[in-house]
Amino acid sequence: MADTPDTLTIGAFAKAAEVNVETIRFYQRKGLLPEPDRPIGGIRRYGPADVDRVRFVKSAQRLGFNLDEVAQLLRLEDGTHCHEAADLAAARLKDVRLRLADLKRMESALSRLVTACSSSQDHVTCPLIASLHRRTAAD
Structure with missing residues (x-):
């Protein structure tokens, strides 16, 4: 039987969403993804909306949002809460900028140490x- 709307098994769903089955189950436990009813004697089925939701979660994670923030974004996704979504993004941007500053400091310190190691031939x-x-x- 070909996979059509709401007929994806969890394995086919995971493959379509480019995640593993355990990721699907984890998102369900976290409340990020609804768990469909299991028909009597049957298996749960998923559809394109579920695939889109998982892709949304993964996209948000790639931007640095943690799962609690992703859950907030999902609650705001009706399009009428753009200001609140922007506030979440602004907080994430601030965090990214702080991390970048830390990475630049680490790069500078490591660069100096590598140079010192390269030029330190007489020291034990x-x-x-x-x-x-x-x-x-x-410390």
Whole structure:
């Protein structure tokens, strides 16, 4: 039987949504995805709307939204809550910018240490290892 609307098994659903079956079950437990009724003696069936919902969740996660935030976005998806969705996105953007600043600091520190290691031929102690020991003692 060909997969038509609302006739996808969980395996076919997972494949169509490009996730594994456990991801589907996890999203159901988290309330991100409704669990369809199981017909008597049958198996649960899923449709294109379910595939779209999982893709939405995965897209939001790729933008850095955690699952609680994704759940909020799903509650706002009727299009009348754009301001609230924008507030969530602004908070996520602020977090991304803070992470970028941290990554830039880490890049700079590592770059200096790599350079120090490369130019440190006379020393017995590796500048990178020594630096990490100093940081551990300071923490």
